[in-house]
Amino acid sequence: MLIKHIRMYLCGFPQQRSVGRAKVAHAVVVIFMEFFAWGLLTTPMLTVLHQTFPQHTFLMNGLIQGVKGLLSFMSAPLIGALSDVWGRKSFLLLTVFFTCAPIPLMRISPWWFFALMSVSGLFSVTFSVIFAYVADITEEHERSTAYGLVSATFAASLVTSPAIGAFLSVRYGDSLVVLLATIIAVSDILFVLLVVPESLPDKMRLSSWGFPISWEQADPFASLRKVGKDSTVLLICVTVFLSYLPEAGQYSSFFLYLGQVINFSSEAIAGFIAMVGILSIIAQVKTFSFHIR
Template sequence: MFKILVALASISGVGKPSVCHILVVVFLEYFAWGLLTMPMIATLKETFPDHTFLMNGLVMGVKGILSFLSAPLIGALSDIYGRKLLLLITVIFTCLPIPLMTIDNFWFFMISSMSGVLGVSFSVAFAYVADVAPKEERSRSYGLMSATFAASLVIAPALGNLIMDLYGINTVVLVATLVSTTNVTFVLFAVPESLPRKVRSTGLSWKQADPFVGILRVASDPNVLILCIVVFMFLLPEAGEYSSVPAYLKLTMGFDFVELSTLVAFMAILSITINVTLGSIVRAIGAKRAIVLGLMLELLQLTLYAVGVEKWQMWLAGNVAALGSITFPAVSAYVSLYTDGESQGAVQGMITGMSGLCNGLGPALFGILFYLSDMDLSEDRISLGSLRRERTVAAPFMFGAIYVLVGLLLVYVYVPDEKDSRGRKEEFSALKYTIEMEDEVQRS
């Protein structure tokens, strides 16, 4: 099977490798899954009626943790066998669970969680961009990837809901499967290889595949350590929130599928807008203040989700959440100002590793917190009114708000302003030198 995939990956693509190729892949992949946003909520409630939030968190959490563990290995293998082969494999496994939704609900969720082992196309996509984009254009290209991800959610959930209303869930799954098949076909025949054979790695070491290597290196520099702790403090609840909010609004707050898909689309548009204007915001108030602004917005929206009982409060929380998506790009912008050009790769790699860890732990943690706080749904508690009377505070969101508050205090107290950080670039250069020496020993 692997030899067949290698042979297929040798097919030359269309034109020279470019960022545009990978943007199409990212858009089609998340558009297919965006179509299933509303059907998945209905299927979750049908399959796990007594533990909906718990199972949603566990499915998303297991997938995220497996992706975190396997991403370095996939990236290292792409250095050896080329980007196109690993991109083809990861796109296939990312899309593999979709058709199972019409066959067996339990196995759909089981395969969805396990697909995280090989369904990590984003790591290969970032490597592809690094191959084809000049250094001065990489930040912009990564921003375009994030905007493309958000753009796929502008119409996909609403379109999936419309198709479900008119023709049923099976038709939505069919359309999503066709989009996924189109994506696999595009990778196979249109995406050219970006990594020439002459610059590929010749071997694989355990250190390259160890997902904790980058994180463990954090302890060697206190400034990087603070940045990574801050990233962990706001991304953990953010990942948990994103995995649970659609089901929470539908099953607990009484949103219908039309309202929910409209809110998701509006949030995506706001997110695109705020990220496109990030450069202007950073120039106006500074990178550190942009991080503080993003954390304050995230704190506000988590608090609204925690204590709100009316739909307008949920709409406000969703809009604030979209604006709060500025935080992670603002951290990346701060790092670009805080470090010299040669050190950024090492530090950004550590922050990305922390992000992957949160994407696994966050959903699982929120699912468990929903379960422990007795907020999972059961047939005798399905009445929206009874749920509102029983609930005073949604514990998972309040936990997240406290977590973000700690991160906000850390930024305010320990993260220096840009003007104070310039003198610390030498410390990052020393960290980079240490990492390079370790890698050189490893290659030897």
């Protein structure tokens, strides 16, 4: 009975409130708004993190990001597999909601903010669902360009939002920044609920009331075991892992390091993020333009 009600909600309720055909633009807007909201909080979050854990700022930052990343790794295959049969829109709504849920708690209770931020890793896999959404609505020859557009949009959201957040924080205080980020996050949730159409064709939906996937599909380690069976895929995965490993560690602590150790001002940190974002956009556009040629 519980599974029946869950399926009725996931497969019916959200989809009835949107019109039109699914487009890459829908995915772009969802990603931009989600990361723009979090980008606004760059300066306030660094301040709150240091005030909440003054003696162990770097340690707690690493633990929070580590727990969030681990939970995302564990849950991503399950959410991906369920979205394959219950539709993308429902899980876009789920991931965006839980990713943005900690935002208003920054001013209400910093401890709960960081706790919920860690636990939200269970659903903080919007990118995975977005890429599946894009794959549903594009032809194979269009897919690389569409993925590049989504990635460039993510970078674009980080070009201006930290600078805007830093400016508003200095001029009007952190409370206004958190309020603005909350409004944008709520707008993103409403956009998914009311505007974003479903991308998964009806013929690919679940056709029975039973649980639609096996444990193997939800097992995060199953994919790792499959990787080793193809030498080419294995080499690609190792390359990506070694590339993102230092980048992820740097991203989680570098901005904190700039502020707490090198004594960068909020404006300088925001400018640095904007510069990185602009270079990332250029790299994405050039890479996928070259791919098209």
